[in-house]
Amino acid sequence: MQVIIRAILVVCTVLVSLSVIASEEQxxxxxxxxxxxxxxxxxxxxxxxxxxxxxxxxxxxxxxxxxxxxxxxxxxxxxxxxxxxxxxxxxxxxxxxxxxxxxxxxxxxxxxxxxxxxxGDAGVGLAANTALTSTFKSMDELKQPNINIGVIANTVSADVATRLFSRTNIKAFATEDEAQDALINGKLHAFIGANPLPAFLALKYPGKVDVPLEKPLLSFKExxxxxxxxxxxxxxxxxxxxxxxxxxxxxxxxxxxxxxxxxxxxxx
Structure with a gap:
């Protein structure tokens, strides 16, 4: 019986040692x-x-x-x-x-x-439909109940939009393409998304989309x-x-x- 116990203890010791070695190697x-x-x-x-x-x-x-x-x-x-x-x-x-x-x-x-x-710097920015917002003088005009702002659902950008534009009609989209189409086709006054997406939309659709804010709505360092x-x-x-x-x-x-x-x- 003692021989069996000793054998088991030896095996357990070896297994523990191998586990420690593997962990150290990783x-x-x-x-x-x-x-x-x-x-x-x-x-x-x-x-x-x-x-x-x-x-x-x-x-x-x-x-x-x-x-x-x-x-x-x-x-x-x-x-x-x-x-x-x-x-x-x-x-x-x-x-x-x-x-x-x-x-x-x-x-x-x-x-x-x-x-x-x-x-690097990153953050959350805003792209606006030029035709719908050309007469706006400040961001406060985007904070009205009759304004539609698009976001991608379940993102930091969506949280930022909800916090900063609590009175605005926030519309959540499943994909960037859906939100982009809505902005371009005048169904949204603005879109809030992770930079550099808002700037890319302005580059891709000059005259239809612009980035009116000099600073992002939210900034962080990478x-x-x-x-x-x-x-x-x-x-x-x-x-x-x-x-x-x-x-x-x-x-x-x-x-x-x-x-x-x-x-x-x-x-x-």
Whole structure:
């Protein structure tokens, strides 16, 4: 009996040791990442940050960022596509090394991950139907019961619209295309959505749509997100953001993807 008990204890000890080793292998720090030769990057589809090209490849501002970061580290980029809400879970489950997906820095997320210094600005903006709003003198005229404002359902933009335009008739749409059509066809006075969509609509439909506000309705900063506890990786990312901002690589990359429509031929 004692022999059997000892054998069981030995097996349990081995299993626990293997589990600890596997966990340690998965919990890669900065040195482990560099030694592995690859950078595992989590992204989520959200044009023009991340989207599918005609050939099925992932493209967008964050894909360029991911590839450049990996190249500067001398690593191969391994892109992993997730639903937005699963990104932080995947990071902390050690499935990926970093999130590069235009993630806004806020206190709640900072409790779960470490953010790099900001590399870009984002937020929520407003596009207006030019014909319906050409005589408006201020945003207060959009805050009336007879005004129709469109949003995408279940988004931050929808929450912002409800909070700022509580007296206005808010119409929720399932897709951007539906909201866009309603705005262009005069069924909406304005559309509230994540930047740069309002600006893209004005570029796409000059004379029909404009962006009347100088500042966004809501602003936030975007950062790279990594697991807590790896200060070396975070220090490198901060240095990388500073360097690639100073040499204008990050601003020029974001200008192409977020302020022009030159990339549209790649996805249409």
């Amino acid at each position: 919990a890669r720090n900065f040195d482990d990442i560099v030694a592995s030769g690859e950078l595992r990057i989590g992204v989520s589809i959200f044009p023009p940050w991340v989207m599918r090209a005609k050939d099925g490849q992932l493209i967008g501002s964050e894909i360029d960022m991911a590839k450049r970061l990996a190249a500067d580290m001398g690593l191969k980029p391994e892109l992993a596509l997730y639903e937005w809400k699963a990104l932080i879970t995947a990071l902390n489950a050690k499935e990926i090394d970093i999130i590069i997906s235009g993630m806004g820095i806020n206190p709640a997320r900072a409790m779960q991950v470490n953010f790099s210094r900001p590399y 950062g790279l997100a990594v697991r807590k506890g790896d200060s070396d990786f975070l220090n490198y990312l901060n240095a990388w953001v500073v360097s690639r901002s100073a040499d204008a690589w990050i601003p020029s990359t974001r200008q192409y993807w977020l302020e022009t429509l030159e990339w549209q031929e790649q996805v249409q």
